[in-house]
Amino acid sequence: MLNGLGVWDIFLTLTTLTRGYLIWKVVNLLTRSTTGSTNVYQEICGQWVQTNTLTMDNADWGTFVRYAHRVKSIVIHNDSLFGNCKTIDVSILRALSMPPIPPASILFPQLRQLVCYDRRDEIYPFVRLLFGPKLTKVDVRLEASRSAQLAVLPSLAAWCPSVKKAELRVWRERPLGAGGINEVRALSDVVCKWRHLEQLSCGVGCLDDKAILHLGKLNSLRSLQLRISSHLTYHSVRQAEHGPLFQFLDHIHMVAIDSLSSCTSFFPLFSSLPPNITISPYAPYRSEGLCDLFTDLSVHESSGVLEDVSVEDHFQSTAPEEVFTIETLRPLLGLHRLRILSLETFYSFSLDDNALKEIGSAFPLLAELSLTADRGSNRHSKISVNGLITLLGLCPHLTSLSLTIDATRVDDIEPERRPGGGISNLNIDTLRLNDSKINHPRIVAAILFDVLPYVDVFAWEWGAHFDESDAEIYRPRWVEVQALLGAFRTVQEWRQPGFLPM
Template sequence: MHPALGNLEIIYTICSYTQHGSLTALASTCRTFERPALNILWRHLQSLKPFIKCLPSDLFGSDQGRMVLQKPLNGEMWDTLFKYTSRVHSIAVTQSRRLTVIIEPLSLLMLSCPLAPAFFFPNLRKLTWFADGTHDAAEFLRAALVPSLLALDLQISSASSAFLFVISSLGTLCPHLQDMAVRIQNRTDDSFRRISPFITQPISQLHHLHALSVWDLGNQGVEHVMHLQALKSLCLDLGTLSACERKSHLQFPGFHDLDFLCLSTDTFKRVSNFLNSLRVVESKEIQVNFNFQAAHSSASGPTMLSQFFIILQERCDNDRLEGFTLVGISGKVQAKTGVLTPLQACRNLTRLSVEQGCDISISDEELCQLVREWPKLEVLKVSSYVADNSTTMPTLHGLIALLRLCPSLTSLALVVDATKLDGINLKCPGGGRCNKHLKHLALGNSPVGSSLHVALILSGLFPHLEQVNFDYGDRMQTMKKSAIERRESVQSFLSGFSIVRERYTE
């Protein structure tokens, strides 16, 4: 054998580049390759089927189309099973017709295990379960929830009592859990009301939890979450469990020392009420996912959006907040730039993104007034597509002023009126000022006049910009061919300028 194969690191490198289907053959080549090859083969499993396949075929039979155990496992079979399960670091299970056939005999195996259930997967780090919470699944889950587990991702459409009882023991079974996400596919009040107590109970025991994604667990559950000292990332779905609405006379201490807070909701009122129930939200970044469908048919949408921003500014730590993102899932809300004014109190803001579902009218003067308080801004996304022709858009004059007020911008998404170029010096559009940091520019469905002139201005303002992204939305079929060609020409000119610049600098 070549001396290089005596180096374990080289062996693992060879195994890591071996096709998954060939690892079994490689493991049987010699003892040198056996352990590394088996470690990689079993490290990450996308199915439960390998646990059945590693046992003798005569161990299982069929009864009315279902797999059943024919006989108990002897000591040698248990040793074989443990030889492989001890190598597993992650398991991902998704719902399929074959899952039921596999999970039933597997649960019987675990019931007959002569050792403690945790001995099945002593090195398991991550478990993903996107399937039903049946009684048999509970048996498997009981063996998979081990002290070594660090990440748990559950998505269930239904849950048996046995499954819920196992979940309620998470705090003691997985004391070192760091990342936890729980979702319910059957989104009804009854489902959330039934399952919530079993999730709420163990949360207070997960003292090492860094990231949590869950629905609104009610007042008691939210209080438990607030006491998790290690928590840095929290995602709450507030669009569920109407019986657990915040009560106005209750006020919680709030969330302290978070890096990321994400709130998902279907109404402005619900998220505003939630924030109003807190004394403070100390988070570096806040994201709000709105389903604007209800607001779309209501004239009160802009007013409630404005009230939300006022409450957000009152409750968040203005000195700590560095990033805010607003995402609309469906529908559109028409608003004016004044709705964002409360965020000007957050002087350390580096990222502001209004991604979808909200058309914000903004002039050149309003754009400058808005960003004047954010000299550290690096990412600005105010509009990516304007659906209403009555929406006011800034011009390239406003873009030049923005460059002066926010010199650290690296990413910008803004629909501008690129037809008004009067007064702009094409040779030196920024008056000697440019931004060499900007790498990403999205102009949405900005109207374009002269493609060459627009490209010259953009190239002069952003010398390192290689391309600009346009968004035609769902109206491309009805747009004039000349309008589409003008936008595409801007991109062609920018690419050509970039090539010439590179050759010149060489």
């Protein structure tokens, strides 16, 4: 209890205040126990069905202000993003943004986190009232074409100097289009005001040279996501006299709008590469382009620090078919500290047992390997079940594995011996085999249970470009494999001492 007011009373107070429907998540509302000595953090999530148009009088606003100082986190949802949430009614937004009594000071003085997923213009006058000096985490979505929304950014910079984690997700109808000068300037100006940033995500938003130089000098910055384009050369950053840039960065996520080569032109800005690099291409590319990207990474003087290299395709499915081979990946094979290699691509992989053995031998510390494609890998993959077992033996630290195999090839498994000579991985619980082929579910299930006793297998679950006639053949067989693995585990549990089956 706090001053005799319980959590439910506060809920009713907020309900009375809104007099309409509102999904509004207020987190970390501080209340006290009856003794007044124990702090209890409650999470209140209210949902109210609209009954009439909101009218807020002086008493309502006084109640609102009286309890606003307890709020530490506000999340404003949008029903287009969260199916179980309702969009705030416009009348509520107008009432909240035009109070009968203008606040004498900051409305939410203890607010630490602000998340706004609503991109309507009417929300931003109220959002502006939420800014305060103690705000350290901001996540807002803006439409690049709406000047009224971009106009909020200067206030965000002026009123919230202590921001450490920021996501400024700029949305545009044409994500591949060049950012307008107002958008670039607005984003860059607010970023340059923050001197304590630890994480920054600009989505597909652009930053100018001044902002890049500012971020590069921040000792606090650990994670950065930004848009890279061949139109953004950062020439003045290259020419300026400055010390090491981004030397404390742990993770960089580069959104490559037009070509992978734009990423390679950004690498020289790093005095030392961050250990974790994610690249999201938004335009089709060739296998040679990906190989060149990996080559530029591997020849960087600090490439030995790399632990995570991930590529996540985001372009449309109209690109011509490409097939990646071990030659595409070969430049990475010298990065022996790699723990995560994830290529979630639209294209196909053509790998065999020898290629998989090369990968396993190159990365003895590998914990996650994902070579997933949206189409065609079942026509090209020559990885057998035995090749999969060899990889498990070479990479004992694997906890996650996703690739395409040809599970019809089980003839090289010696029936009188345990598969793989007793190799067993107890860490992997999910094995994603995409559009892998299979002929003998019981044999494959028995082999997998011996080498991966705790694994669940998922195959033919996604990928809009595989042949549906193939899916009709192979999907039921993999479903049978999964059912058999579950049965094998049940029998194993029954054999444990003291186990009594229900």
